[in-house]
Amino acid sequence: MELRHLKYFLAVAETQSIRSAAQKVHVTQPAISRKIKELESELGVLLFDRLPKGLKLSRAGKVYQKELGAIIRQIDDANERIRQFAHTEYGSLALGAPDFVLWEGDVTRSINQFRQANLEVEFEVYSDTPMVLLKRLELNQIDGAFLYHFGELPSEYTVLPIAQDRLVLAYPVSWDAQIDAKMSIEELNTLPAVRLPRSTDPYYFDWQDRLFGQINWKPDVTQWAHGESTMLGLVASGNGVALVNERHFSRQSSMVAYTPLDIVPHKTPLNFVYKNTSDNPALDAFLTLLAG
Secondary structure: OOHHHHHHHHHHHHHOOHHHHHHHHOOOHHHHHHHHHHHHHHHOOOOEEEEOOEEEEOHHHHHHHHHHHHHHHHHHHHHHHHHHHHOOOOOEEEEEOOHHHHOOOHHHHHHHHHHHHOOOOEEEEEOOOHHHHHHHHHOOOOOEEEEOOOOOOOOOEEEEEEEEEEEEEEEEHHHHHHOOOOOOHHHHOOOEEEEOOOOOOHHHHHHHHHHHHHHOOOOEEEEEOOOHHHHHHHHHOOOOEEEEEHHHHHOOOOOEEEEOEOOEOOEEEEEEEEEOOOOOHHHHHHHHHHHO
């Protein structure tokens, strides 16, 4: 089956006439009749009822016309996008990042500078977990990602350090009297905790486990949350404390407070990760901004 088979079918379906369809797609009537028969043979159904005065779509043909119409529109849209791509300086750029990284700071400034300098670039940003963003990068669905990643990456990736972010303890505002930066590990162990499950990010979970072992914190996990923003929602509801990235608190909440802990001086590395094999000039322009 070829694309032209489908276009010939749609032409006949629209005009209900081999002659009119042949004129529309600029082929001979025998050629279009032959292609329609080949298509019906391959599908194993009759797409048209043959009448004394012409053709009429069968029930199967009506369904096929509807389905194909959507597909052909998608193809036409893709063709138009690639034509636009060919006439812009950099084409397109797709990035990934945890949502809280985008609220303010160095990453946001770099993105704003890129947008102002490259108005013709089609620009997209995806927010998700590190595992999902890495899979998007592997599948070439994005050009690069801002990641907190604690495992080894294949040699095909370049890792560009961006920042070192503090881990802070988030807690319900109503618990303010119980919490301070100098609290002991014994005090911390008495508090219920909210945590990410290992399935969300195995590398980060295992890194945290090693950290908790070093300081002898045994979190009494009362709630599991698939994402740090969800963790903070559970903290706001009074379910416990959570160790989270300090960038979350560039947005203030009347329900959640935070403090660094003297017993947790550790920081999490934020990196920009991209494939060495990328030939996207828009990515090169963005990397230049990051390096500057």
